[in-house]
Amino acid sequence: AQKITQTQPGMFVQEKEAVTLDCTYDTSDPSYGLFWYKQPSSGEMIFLIYQGSYDQQNATEGRYSLNFQKARKSANLVISASQLGDSAMYFCAMRDIASAGGTSYGKLTFGQGTILTVHP
């Protein structure tokens, strides 16, 4: 079963506007971490933001914020004041106990990705 789902293959936003990229996840573990990465056309993976399952507040990092709704199992990324340089592919990823193989850290499960295009 798909553990991380990104239902938006592509999104368009006007420069300076805000945009929300959707991510839903599925896990039975009470302890898990959610990550968002940006991948520009160069291919490098850029870490954006992290949300832990026990975190009481939504994570924020500059123009990035995470709308974490635990009961709905969603962790949407909100980018405020979009810039042309935000055009890239965005991935939501999860780490849980099952994928960690019993260790305190482990592999990530990635969603399908969303291609964001920012228009001037």
Added chain:
Amino acid sequence: GAVVSQHPSRVICKSGTSVKIECRSLDFQATTMFWYRQFPKQSLMLMATSNEGSKATYEQGVEKDKFLINHASLTLSTLTVTSAHPEDSSFYICSAPGLAWYNEQFFGPGTRLTVL
């Protein structure tokens, strides 16, 4: 954050040849490294987990004899694509996990392999 390098960044080879890709952790030691494969506009697919001093753990459907992984030291993991064919053309990325649960994985810049 921690730095992971990959070499080469691009490689073009003839069908039937073998290609080695190196992944190095530059400022930290990595007992574990992950190797991913990515096709254009698709997600990262985990191929295998590389473990220093022991055999790699391959994901289901990944040919062990095709994709040889060696984790020779705490700072170097290599992926060798043996007898490469055009269908092996892809973007290969390695990563190392952070030390803490909340740490992100640190990715290398990737290697674009083209098999003619």
